[in-house]
Amino acid sequence: MSTPKVAVITGASQGIGAALVTAYRKLGYAVVANSRSIADSDDPMVRAVAGDIAAPAVGARVIEQGLKAFGRIDTLVNNAGLFVSKPFTDYTDEDYDLVTGVNLRGFFEISQRAIEAMLSQGGGGHVVNITTSLVDHANSKVPSALASLTKGGLNAVTKSLATEYATRGIRVNAVAPGVIRTPMHPVETHEFLAELHPVGRMGDISDIVDAIIYLEHAPFVTGEILHVDGGQSAGH
Template sequence: MSSQKVAVVTGASQGIGAALVTAYRKLGYAVVANSRTITPADDPLVLTVPGDVAEAGVGTRIVEAGLESFGRIDTVVNNAGVFVAKPFTEYTDADYDHVAGVNLRGFFDLTRRAIAAMVEQGGGHIVTITTTFADHAFSSVPSALASLTKGGLNSVTKSLATEYAARGIRVNAVAPGVIRTPMHPEETHEFLAALHPVGRLGEIDEVVDAVTYLETAAFVTGEILHVDGGQQAGH
């Protein structure tokens, strides 16, 4: 088996995902980068795999493309996610399918195949980007579908961490507050900043730093690391 470590990053074409690709390359990892419309990279150690993780089979295909190109999968960062804020009764069936597809099926399909590979190779690491809204909801930001899906991801992080700890696989999550990314229009920033006790939005590199900390933290598993300016502590 190759000694070149390999990380899979979903939602890799912009924002946190694109920054994670750069960060893992700096750590010396080859990267399997996925998003719906990702284009080929100049770097031979970045394999781009386009596809919508909400669709059955795409997560499996991403992992298998990485195994075929690089021979192993050491880390998966489940970064692809969608957030739709609406009053609960205004969510449509299409909203549910969209949010559950990306947030849950995407995680399930990809992580299931990756853990199977990690068991064979004797270890690995899963990190999932969730949201602090799953722990600390605000009446001013109705986010029931985020809580329903990302809350499940926080919970399964602990479940998988215990299930696979003896086989050398660590499973963690990073739960950000609101991060300054293309997802949030400029005119919403002042309102969103006020949700955090520290009074500002988070920055992409602060989430990336949390993921890279977890990457090297060999004694940390089952952790939901909040990068949220104190939001989950209270307001």
């Protein structure tokens, strides 16, 4: 019996991350699922690895556990992320450490280890970073300097890594969502959030999952920032 492909998903306990676990299992992948407090799965092909991705050594441990359980790593989806909206001068040192910890350090270590595994096993691989449409289309109604600082960095490193590893079969892409209907957004904010999009609605979790699965099956696409944002990045 051949080893199935293996996807690693961070921020996997709810929202987009939980939906991605289900989607990759339907594709026949084994899944390594990480979040700060994630319950063990009844599915033997899902390995839950709890830990704060912003903390040193956690990213390495997630990949090591995946290799121990399933023997390879084929895809990494850097889904874990934090969004703190404040006027720029109101951000604290704690805000900065929190957001950069999850959004940047959380990307850095686990991506290094995943790419090392992909290189050592041969056959290439795929890294997908979840960023935000606000990087390209800032909005005066949504102050988001720390999101732009960190997620803008992820957009840039997506292109850098895509070119660095293109000849070795590792693709690196990003999905830049608009505002998605997840538990992060209270229901009373939905009307305001819907109006931020030219199409007049919030995105659904399935919109983002479908985009990631498209990228999974697009071997000629790398270095792409795929906007799934109801037209936000085009203007309003």
